[in-house]
Amino acid sequence: xxxxxxxxxxxxxxxxxxxxxxxxxxxxxxxxxxxxxxxxxxxxxxxxxxxxxxxxxxxxxxxxxxxxxxxxxxxxxxxxxxxxxxxxxxxxxxxxxxxxxxxxxxxxxxxxxxxxxxxxxxxxxxxxxxxxxxxxxxxxxxxxxxxxxxxxxxxxxxxxxxxxxxxxxxxxxxxxxxxxxxxxxxxxxxxxxxxxxxxxxxxxxxxxxxxxxxxxxxxxxxxxx
Amino acid sequence: xxxxxxxxxxxxxxxxxxxxxxxxxxxxxxxxxxxxxxxxxxxxxxxxxxxxxxxxxxxxxxxxxxxxxxxxxxxxxxxxxxxxxxxxxxxxxxxxxxxxxxxxxxxxxxxxxxxxxxxxxxxxxxxxxxxxxxxxxxxxxxxxxxxxxxxxxxxxxxxxxxxxxxxxxxxxxxxxxxxxxxxxxxxxxxxxxxxxxxxxxxxxxxxxxxxxxxxxxxxxxxxxx
DNA sequence: ATAAAAATAAGTATAAATACTTACTTTTGA
DNA sequence: TCAAAAGTAAGTATTTATACTTATTTTTAT
Numbered sequence: 001x002x003x004x005x006x007x008x009x010x011x012x013x014x015x016x017x018x019x020x021x022x023x024x025x026x027x028x029x030x031x032x033x034x035x036x037x038x039x040x041x042x043x044x045x046x047x048x049x050x051x052x053x054x055x056x057x058x059x060x061x062x063x064x065x066x067x068x069x070x071x072x073x074x075x076x077x078x079x080x081x082x083x084x085x086x087x088x089x090x091x092x093x094x095x096x097x098x099x100x101x102x103x104x105x106x107x108x109x110x111x112x113x114x115x116x117x118x119x120x121x122x123x124x125x126x127x128x129x130x131x132x133x134x135x136x137x138x139x140x141x142x143x144x145x146x147x148x149x150x151x152x153x154x155x156x157x158x159x160x161x162x163x164x165x166x167x168x169x170x171x172x173x174x175x176x177x178x179x180x181x182x183x184x185x186x187x188x189x190x191x192x193x194x195x196x197x198x199x200x201x202x203x204x205x206x207x208x209x210x211x212x213x214x215x216x217x218x219x220x221x222x223x224x225x
Numbered sequence: 226x227x228x229x230x231x232x233x234x235x236x237x238x239x240x241x242x243x244x245x246x247x248x249x250x251x252x253x254x255x256x257x258x259x260x261x262x263x264x265x266x267x268x269x270x271x272x273x274x275x276x277x278x279x280x281x282x283x284x285x286x287x288x289x290x291x292x293x294x295x296x297x298x299x300x301x302x303x304x305x306x307x308x309x310x311x312x313x314x315x316x317x318x319x320x321x322x323x324x325x326x327x328x329x330x331x332x333x334x335x336x337x338x339x340x341x342x343x344x345x346x347x348x349x350x351x352x353x354x355x356x357x358x359x360x361x362x363x364x365x366x367x368x369x370x371x372x373x374x375x376x377x378x379x380x381x382x383x384x385x386x387x388x389x390x391x392x393x394x395x396x397x398x399x400x401x402x403x404x405x406x407x408x409x410x411x412x413x414x415x416x417x418x419x420x421x422x423x424x425x426x427x428x429x430x431x432x433x434x435x436x437x438x439x440x441x442x443x444x445x446x447x448x449x450x
Numbered sequence: 451a452t453a454a455a456a457a458t459a460a461g462t463a464t465a466a467a468t469a470c471t472t473a474c475t476t477t478t479g480a
Numbered sequence: 481t482c483a484a485a486a487g488t489a490a491g492t493a494t495t496t497a498t499a500c501t502t503a504t505t506t507t508t509a510t
Contacts (some may be wrong), residue, residue: 012333012335013311013331013332013333014332014333014334014335014337015245015248015309015330015332015333015334015335015336016241016244016245016332018244018248018336019241019243019244019245019246019247019248020240020241020244021244022244022247022248022251023240023243023244023247026247051376067415084240086238105240106238106240107238107239107240107241108237108238108239108240109239109240110239110240111239111240130501131484165485165486165487166486167486167487167488168486175437176437177437178434178435178436178437178438179483180435180465180466180467181466181467182465182466184349190301190487190489191486191488191489191490192466193488193489193491194488194489194490196467196468196469196489197487197489198429198487198488198490199467199468200467200469200470203468209403210403210405211402211403211436211437211438212400212401212402212436215437215440224477227495275463287486390455390456390457391455391456392456392457392458405495405496405497406496407495407496415458415459416458416459416460417459417496418458418459418460418461419457419458419460421459421497421498421499422457422458422459423457423458424497424498425498428498443481449469
């Protein structure tokens with residue numbers, strides 16, 4: 001009766017990935033058939049393994065978990081998907097759902113909750129950890145009129161990943177260290193006006209409109225130390 | 226001959242912690258005698274387990290891994306310590322070393338490197354993953370004269386953790402969402418001038434001098450979503 | 451009931467970032 | 481070799497944040 005769940009695990013930090021794999025394999029109903037360390041790699045080898053369940057981290061270099069799930073659901077709609085994330089940000093949760101994820105678990109969850117989520121999902125249900133529900137309720141209730149007016153009319157995210165030039169990456173690294181344009185200019189031996197231009201281009205390419213989003217996106221793409 | 230290594234594992238994300246534990250226990254020479262999910266908890270129960278090796282994450286709520294190692298080395302100098310981190314930031318590495326860590330591994334390392342590090346450390350050696358070495362070299366070479374002048378004469382970090390008021394926490398949450406003072410004021414129904422004051426006090430209390438450091442410290446203390 | 455802490459917000463001056471545009475020079479790939 | 485891309489940097493105007501201080505009101509704990 002209990003079929004074995006063929007699982008595909010995607011997570012960029014090798015130690016964490018192996019750890020989760022070891023944990024999963026404590027349950028005889030689960031078998032990890034393959035792993036990948038980012039979305040691109042996952043898509044490349046996915047077809048060779050025909051998994052029943054894809055478990056993926058969100059923040060990963062090259063292609064993140066949300067884009068991955070979106071692709072997977074397009075090509076193999078029967079594959080169930082569970083997001084594993086460090087963060088319970090509204091953005092991530094909502095985007096995951098829109099991408100077609102069947103569940104969303106925080107890495108802070110217990111392993112009991114982990115296996116429970118997997119079982120539910122394999123039975124065709126959805127599973128979102130408790131803390132997540134609160135977020136969803138807040139999101140779908142119209143309670144946020146105040147400061148959200150402006151940002152709700154935000155640009156639709158295009159999905160081609162941005163390409164940064166070398167200099168832009170250097171500037172970005174400096175920005176992520178908390179340096180201001182003056183300091184960055186001194187560090188790279190260029191005028192602060194030039195730094196401003198690089199910074200302006202960075203923000204445009206990365207489609208963000210403030211420092212916080214910039215750091216988030218940068219980390220998502222593994223661009224920071 | 227091969228004594229069993231009594232290991233104490235500290236990491237706040239339960240799934241990750243159990244995963245790493247499962248991974249460690251694939252090696253018969255390692256035994257995980259106990260776990261904790263932050264520095265405070267670790268210190269409380271450490272004495273009941275007399276471990277040989279403490280493996281700790283860096284970013285954790287309440288008390289982070291660096292402070293933990295500093296304390297542990299003070300009280301039980303014979304306990305070996307290995308930092309496990311997501312980040313190879315210079316700050317973290319240097320602070321870990323100063324705190325007395327015997328090794329520093331990225332979570333992106335392979336499990337082979339993990340066990341190698343453990344073995345070396347238990348033999349009394351130090352172990353830092355390859356990428357880390359580069360950072361150390363850059364740090365101890367005097368190559369950074371340019372933009373670092375100002376920040377090298379930085380305040381000595383005091384170790385009493387800051388205490389934020391409710392309002393300050395609310396403002397901080399908003400800041401971490403990328404909102405500006407105007408927007409925060411609208412969201413909390415106070416004038417943007419008041420937000421400025423809260424923000425000013427926040428920066429002072431948290432001893433940071435820019436947004437990036439603020440986000441880092443906030444995350445270190447588990448203050449963001 | 452009252453003192454301390456927290457929250458409010460204005461004043462003032464300065465510094466920095468944003469949001470562009472234009473334009474010159476250097477590097478690089480086909 | 482030559483066009484495209486990357487890097488440089490100034491101009492200009494506007495917005496936002498920083499770095500305080502002072503001062504009033506509100507809340508909270510004893």
